[in-house]
Amino acid sequence: MTAPTITTVCHVRAPLLLEPVDRQIETLRACETEGAIDDLLLRSWPKEVSLTDNSPYQEALESFDRFEQWAEERGVSIRPPFRERTTASQISGETNELLVMPLLCLEVYADDELIGVFPHTDEELEETHTTDEAIASLRTGELPTPLGDAGETETRSEPTTGVVDAGVCPDCDGSLIDGQGLFACPDCGWIGTVSESGRYVSQAARERANESEETAVAPQ
Secondary structure, three states: OOOOOEEEEEEEEOOOOOHHHHHHHHHHHHHHHHOOOOEEEEEEEOOEEEOOOOOOOHHHHHHHHHHHHHHHHHOOEOOOOOEEEEEEOOOOOOEEEEEEOOOEEEEEEEOOEEEEEEOEEEOOOOEEEOHHHHHHHHHOOOOOOOOOOOOEOOOOOOOOOOHHHHOEOOOOOOEOEEOOOOEEOOOOOOEEEEOOOOOEEEHHHHHHHHHHHHHHHOOO
């Protein structure tokens, strides 16, 4: 039996390239070089896309529609990392619906079949299949197995609880961007992760804690 052709499309938000995002892209390039995937396609999209018919980013909107259809068929959610927000013009008072794009998103194909969009969440199980996990599977030569069940069409509402949904910067109360485990605030520049207790921890604080642990266990 002939193995399927594996194509991975990596959508990344430019120019906001943080170290973990760069690392994931480099790992995907290594997968292509080593033959774990056959084709790697890199696509960029902006921070936000206007949800209108005349948006200059129709390709990004078409990708989002494709992701939503796939998620609905499996009974999972891609919100987050995608989310919508409304803005109002201070001059005209007109409102504008915007789609906020994630830092990085993957779609994986076996031949021409879309087998997975990452990250995505099974809200009933409260589990998320991250891009890191999907890339790790690809690196070992395995296809990442999505959550949910193919053929399930139940409509799921957006979750209302949990740290990821809160999305509030602990420094300036701005909106955090979910970078698949790394959160960033575009307003004040805060970067951090979520601790096991569900609290936001800045990257600098975590690095200091790690340095303290290393100092404590270092031989005297």
